[in-house]
Amino acid sequence: MVILIALGANLPDVAGKPPLETCQAAAAALDSLPGLRLRALSRWYRTQPVPPLPGAPTFVNGVARLEGDAGDPVALLAALHAIEERAGRLRPFPNAPRTLDLDLIDLHGLCREAPDPVLPHPRAHLRRFVLQPLRDVAPAWVHPVLRRPVEALLADLPTHEATPVPLQI
Ligand SMILES: Nc1ncnc2c1ncn2[C@@H]1O[C@H](COP(=O)(O)OP(=O)(O)OP(=O)(O)O)[C@@H](O)[C@H]1O
Numbered sequence: 543m544v545i546l547i548a549l550g551a552n553l554p555d556v557a558g559k560p561p562l563e564t565c566q567a568a569a570a571a572l573d574s575l576p577g578l579r580l581r582a583l584s585r586w587y588r589t590q591p592v593p594p595l596p597g598a599p600t601f602v603n604g605v606a607r608l609e610g611d612a613g614d615p616v617a618l619l620a621a622l623h624a625i626e627e628r629a630g631r632l633r634p635f636p637n638a639p640r641t642l643d644l645d646l647i648d649l650h651g652l653c654r655e656a657p658d659p660v661l662p663h664p665r666a667h668l669r670r671f672v673l674q675p676l677r678d679v680a681p682a683w684v685h686p687v688l689r690r691p692v693e694a695l696l697a698d699l700p701t702h703e704a705t706p707v708p709l710q711i
């Protein structure tokens with residue numbers, strides 16, 4: 543039983559905190575959610591915006607693996623949104639630069655289309671900036687719908703996309 547949450551940021555938060563620090567603080571906030579415990583945190587990666595957005599800053603991305611009883615998926619998504627709000631998250635247009643993004647990738651293998659959250663996250667398997675850190679914390683993970691291991695999903699991705707670069711911290 544595993545809970546996987548992808549973290550990403552490419553703008554300073556409301557207090558001017560840089561993306562890496564915002565992501566680190568968000569990981570601590572995830573560990574504080576009732577009933578949940580942070581079990582592993584990936585390396586942090588520097589990634590290029592996907593799709594490319596001229597002038598947009600590069601992202602910091604990572605994945606957290608948690609365990610525990612998350613309760614209602616809708617309530618868990620609301621809790622993730624509350625953490626994003628505290629970092630000053632705005633949604634001016636699709637794929638806009640953001641102070642913090644938290645995506646629920648997998649919740650105990652649950653598969654559902656509606657209501658939100660859609661599970662597993664419907665675009666996770668297409669995103670190197672999700673799969674690469676996910677492999678750090680859950681190398682044996684298998685996509686609950688596609689039934690493909692993370693390693694195979696990574697191999698399926700087009701090679702022209704820039705590879706996420708681990709940050710030296
Ligand atoms: N598994 C999920 N994790 C996070 N958000 C989800 C999930 N399923 C559905 N959503 C919904 O997706 C919507 C868009 O989320 P958000 O604004 O964070 O998008 P985004 O990060 O710009 O793009 P993307 O959804 O492609 O990651 C939100 O209304 C959110 O409730």
Ligand SMILES: Nc1nc2c(c(=O)[nH]1)N=C(CO)CN2
Pocket residue numbers: 549550551589590591592593601603637643671
């Ligand atoms: N590199 C990168 N690109 C993105 C990201 C992200 O976290 N990292 N998030 C997006 C929407 O969730 C869209 N594009």
